[in-house]
Amino acid sequence: MSASTRLTPSVSETTSKTPRGTLYRGHEGMWSWVLHRITGVAIFFFLLVHILDTALIRVSPEAYNAVIGTYKNPIMALGEVALVGAIAYHAYNGLRIIIVDFWSKGAKYQQYLFWGVLGLWVITMLGFVPRHLMLAFGGGH
Numbered sequence: 001m002s003a004s005t006r007l008t009p010s011v012s013e014t015t016s017k018t019p020r021g022t023l024y025r026g027h028e029g030m031w032s033w034v035l036h037r038i039t040g041v042a043i044f045f046f047l048l049v050h051i052l053d054t055a056l057i058r059v060s061p062e063a064y065n066a067v068i069g070t071y072k073n074p075i076m077a078l079g080e081v082a083l084v085g086a087i088a089y090h091a092y093n094g095l096r097i098i099i100v101d102f103w104s105k106g107a108k109y110q111q112y113l114f115w116g117v118l119g120l121w122v123i124t125m126l127g128f129v130p131r132h133l134m135l136a137f138g139g140g141h
Helices: 028-061 063-072 072-103 110-136
Strands: none
Touching: 028 063, 028 072, 028 110, 072 110
């Protein structure tokens, strides 16, 4: 076959429907990675604020009591729910990452492990949120 008679495929036949070079594809692995980073940064900043407000007790016990008093409101109760959610997801996903790294079949099953992380997270939050909100909003003892 000569070069002049060779059929050249069209551009639409040779290009992928998904863009190449795109970092984010929107699958479980990407969302796991993004959520792990977001929860890690959020937990870091919580710990930073927690250390600073706890250190106030050495400077002025009255100031410490005033700061702690500002935390006793419904908005902070919802913040505590978000904090527990972030810690639970970060912990479960961290275990998933360890499994993927050290189990020979971990990469093959990483999507299923991600859904397992989300399942454990939902179970954890279903156990925590109702009781916490009852206590925070005066429904429990």
